[in-house]
Each structure stands twice: as structure tokens, then as C-alpha cells.
Amino acid sequence: MARTIIPIGPYHPLQEEPSFFTLTVEGERVVAVDVELGYNHRGIEKLSERKTFDQSTFLVERICGICSTSHPFAYTRAVEDIISLEVPQRAKYIRTIIAEGERIHSHLLWLGLAGHFLGYNTVYMWAWKLREEVLDAMEVLSGNRNNYAMFKPGGVRRDIKASDIPGVIKKIDSIIPTLVMLKKAVMDDPVLGARTKGIGILTKEDAINYAALGPTSRASGVARDVRKDCPYGAYDRVNWEMIVTQNGDVFDKLVVRVLETFESVKIIKHCLLNLPNGEIDAKIKNIPPGEGIGHIEAPRGEAFHYVRSDGTNRPVRHKMRAPTFMNLPTYKATVIGQTISDATIIFAAIDPCYSCTERMTVRNTKGKKLYNGEDLIRLSQEKTAKIKSKLGVK
Amino acid sequence: MNIKLKALLKSPWVFHLSTGSCNNCDIEILDCLTPRFDIERFGMILAGSIKHADVLLVTGSGNRKSMERVKKLYDQIPKPCLVVAIGECALSRGMFIHSYNCPVPIDKVIPVDAYIPGCPPKPEAIIAGAVKLIEKLKKNVK
Secondary structure, X not given: OOEEXXXXXXXXXXXXXXXXXXXXXXXXXXXXXXXXXXXXXXXXHHHHHOOOHHHHHHXXXXXXXXXXXXXXXXXXXXXXXXXXXXXXXXXXXXXXXXXXXXXXXXXXXXXXXXXXXXOOHHHHHHHHHHHHHHHHXXXXXXXXXXXXXXXXXXXXXXXXXXXXXXXXXHHHHHHHHHHHHHHHXXXXXXXXXXXXXXXXXXXXXXXXXXXXXXXXXHOOOOOOOHHHHOOOOOHHHOOOOOOOOOOOOHHHHHHHHHHHHHHHHHHHXXXXXXXXXXXXXXXXXXXXXXEEEEEEEEOOEEEEEEEEEOOOOOEEEEEEEOHHHHHHHHHHHHOOOOEHHHHHHHHHXXXXXXXXXXXXXXOOOOOOOXXXXXXXXXXXXXXXXXHHHHHOOO | OOHHHHHHHHOOOEEEEEOOOOOHHHHHHHHHHOOOOOHHHHOOOEOOOHHHOXXXXXXXXXXXXXXXXXXXXXXXXXXXXXXXXXXXXHHHOXXXXXXXXXXXXXXXXXXXXEEEOOOOOOHHHHHHHHHHHHHHHHHHHO
């Protein structure tokens, strides 16, 4: 059958971020998929090297607006790993509260967008209306709706006032009835079921082979969650469950996210009610030479940061890996063989975040050839040879 | 009065353009459309294609790769049109001013009519900005 290539993007109403997809189709069936990124690359890893350890916290916060807690959390843990520092208990609890608040609003945001893609604008409006309550609670705790700026290496920047706690708990509790209603509406709806069940299946094998992370892997039956596997913050002190489903289709990814929201509410409430007293900041004086890693469970999966210090006040190297980087290749396993109309929701099912993913770019002004790793090494060697011949050095 | 401009101010349809932002401003723009803020009461809805839009909402710090597309897209939007830069990155590149991949601010590439500061600007700020812009234009037109 004749093959047709459908270009989508880079500016399309499907996602708020620019991304370019090329779908090769035979009739209605997708036979190949290609993703081109780079519209969001801002050179954050390099920028981080010219900022001090404290300033970098605010920079990594702006990697992604939705994960604006996950990246600082992973980064501060990496810096604390260099000095093997134990953060005060109260700071750990506050960090957990903020991280879970972010998870709720991120999952609700995804649920709304998924509803929008499927033609259910009611779900979109309800989910986002509900999300506002969470953002209000976060505004009380941190002073901003997004970009909370609560983190710093060694602890947190702001304390939670005892007088704020009842109000925040009331706000968080108030979303439960609507969330239950939304859960029923989404999970029992026959049309939504028909659109999502058995669509874009990521098998357990594929999830392991592609090293999928977060809700994408948990929906495929891979019980992988940094919060359980390698507890940080206050997660080991709270009683909560990891949500794992078996089918790996879009519906299961949806179920995982909806049910995780309930767990997050549980964690926030527990942490707020059992907030220990004491310091909120370990007051780091200086950072010795060394390297550290920090990884945490972001709403989309594991966010990973690596920081190397040479004893000055700036990181020499700062490497980050966002969950979408691992989840994006699973398109190869999920989209191929599906119809074009289902491709939209399958693309959206991993909750892609390109501004997180784009850490490296290859530029070529002639627009003829893209350089790969080998080419870059060759070019570098050629330059050295040129300089050598210029200077007359052999 | 210019009939085109009069029609534009009645129900300005917006097209949202991210030039390498962190998503926050984009999410807040979408937030404006949802029930709490409901920017639709000013006649604004999000247009799927730039050819249907009257207002261009630009966010982000102006990445090299996307800036070429921004120019192309600006040529496609029916004129007269309005351009609103939203968020600190779109105004001055903010934190990314020293980045190798964000060479120029957006207003050096396309003409910008209104600036809404904030990182990210609250939905209230976006609505206030939009209303101020419309009011100002109405005064000028009369």
C-alpha cells in the first residue's frame, strides 16, 4: 500500500510546547513515527555552570513549569550528596508536602488535557477547576501558584506556619468529593473506555526494555517508583501505596494517575498533621570538591541530577535527565500499528514534557547535515590539528 | 473607524506560541480559559490555526530554532494583529539572557504591542493585560 507522510507541528494545538512529529501511514495505520525536538532548548546545563550553587536552584526550577519542584528537589539532593548532608526532619516533611502538591496539580492537568484530546471538554474544565484549589493551597504555603522557590541546598527557604495548616488541609480535603466524582465519570464512561482501553499498549517487556519511568511503567505492571525503591524526604514515614496496573494501555495510564492523586492527598495530609519541630535549614558553609547524584520521583517519572564541584561556589558540571527522555522512545512500541486518530492520545499518554527533555542540541547553519558524536570528535580533532599547524607545533 | 480593527476588538481570537518556554506561562494561558478565570467573557478563545487568530500570545525566551518559525508564523497571521509577550522570558529572556541558544529578545524579531511581566504571570495579570490593551486600542480608534 502507498505510504503517506503526515507532518505535525512544530506549532500545533495538540500540545502547548512546540514539537515536530512525522507520522508515516499506510491508509489509516501508522507504520513509522519520528519526533524532532529542539524548539525548547535553552542551554540550562551550561548556564548552571556560571551560577552559584544557590542560584542554580532557581534555574533548574525553570527547566519545566509543571515539574518546578522535582528538578530543584533532585538538584538539592545531588548537592547534599556531595557533602553527605542529612537534611533536618522538618525540611524533609516540607519538601514532601510541596512535591506531592505538585504531583496532584500535574496529574489533574494531564487528566484535563487527555479529556480535551478525546473530545471531552467537560473533563478538561472540571479537572482544571479542581486544580485551582490545589494551586490555592500551594499559594498559601509558598507564595506562588507555580515556581514555588521553596528549595535550597541544605533545607527549605520558607517555613510552614502552624496557623496555615488547617486552611490548607481544608482546601486539600475539598477536592476529594469532586475527584471521586471525576474518577467515576472517567473510569465508568463507556465512550472514554472505548477510546482508551486496548489502545497504545506498552507491554511489560517493552516497558523494561525501553526503561520507561513513572506512571508509564507502572501502568505496564513494572513496580518502579523512587519513592518506594530508594525513599527520600518523608516518604518512608508515611503509609502510602504504589499504584500498579497491568495492561499498559492508555486507560491504565489514566487510572494510575487518577489513583495516585488520592495517594498524594493522603501523603500531604499526613505530613501536615505530623510536621516535626526544629530547624528547616542545615546552613551549608561551603561545598568541597566531589560529585553527587540526586534522583526523585517527579510526576512523570524519575528525575535525575548529577553535580560535580571543584571546591568553588559554582558547579563545574551539572547534568540532568528528565523522565520524558526515557518515556519518549516508547512511542515506537505504542503508536505503530494504531490509527491516526488514536495517535493523539497515545502521544499524550506518557505526559510528555519537552522543555524537560531538551538538554542537548546540534546546530548546523547550512541545514544539510546533522552531526553525530563521531563527527563532533572528528571536527574537534581537526581543529586541534589546525591550531597546531598554525602555531608550528608538531 | 477602521472596520477591521473594530471587528478585531469585539472578539479577539488568540493563538498561543511558545518559543522555548518552561510551560508555566503556557499553562497559565490555558488556565485563563478554564472556569475560574474564564477569559471567554471578553470574546477570547484559543484558535487552532494561526490563520484564524487576531492576537499572538508569545511566551518563552526565543530559542534559535523556534525564532525562525516565529518569523514565518508572524507573516501568516492576518493583519491587523496584536502581539502580546507574556512572561519574563518573552520580555527580556529573564534567567536565560546569557544562554548561547537565546540570542535576541522577541521584540527584536517581531513587533510587540503589550508586555505582561511575571514568572509566570498570574491569570489575573494576563486578563488585566488583555483588557488594558483592548481599552487602549478602543480609545485610539475613536
